[in-house]
Amino acid sequence: MMDLKSADPQDLLQELVSRTAGIVLSAPPASGPGASVAQVAVSTVLAAVKAKQVVGLFESYGGNDEPVDPILTQFRELGLTIAFPPIRIKDTHPQKRPTSFVKKPV
Numbered sequence: 001m002m003d004l005k006s007a008d009p010q011d012l013l014q015e016l017v018s019r020t021a022g023i024v025l026s027a028p029p030a031s032g033p034g035a036s037v038a039q040v041a042v043s044t045v046l047a048a049v050k051a052k053q054v055v056g057l058f059e060s061y062g063g064n065d066e067p068v069d070p071i072l073t074q075f076r077e078l079g080l081t082i083a084f085p086p087i088r089i090k091d092t093h094p095q096k097r098p099t100s101f102v103k104k105p106v
Contacts, residue, residue, distance in 0.1 A: 022053055023053060025045065026060070027065035027066050027068050028042050028065070030066050032064060053081075056084050056087075057072055057087070059089070061089055
């Protein structure tokens with residue numbers, strides 16, 4: 001796992017991408033801190049992938065993410081196999097702790 005906002009695009013990221021059989025990417029932020037760095041990293045990933053790799057994408061619908069469909073289209077145009085349909089997380093998880101997994105004292 002690698003945070004694209006802190007990755008070194010020229011060395012580490014290109015080498016890592018070239019060694020993997022598959023890639024899973026989170027949609028990069030469209031704006032804000034780290035957005036331009038993350039977008040450059042996604043471009044570096046697009047430049048480094050090979051047609052025999054697989055790719056999967058997800059987005060959190062946080063309101064500030066790039067849409068996954070244009071990124072997915074770029075990977076398809078490069079000949080990559082899509083590992084799974086894009087995951088689109090639409091709801092926020094309640095901060096409530098599940099009671100069914102809490103061990104009660106005896």
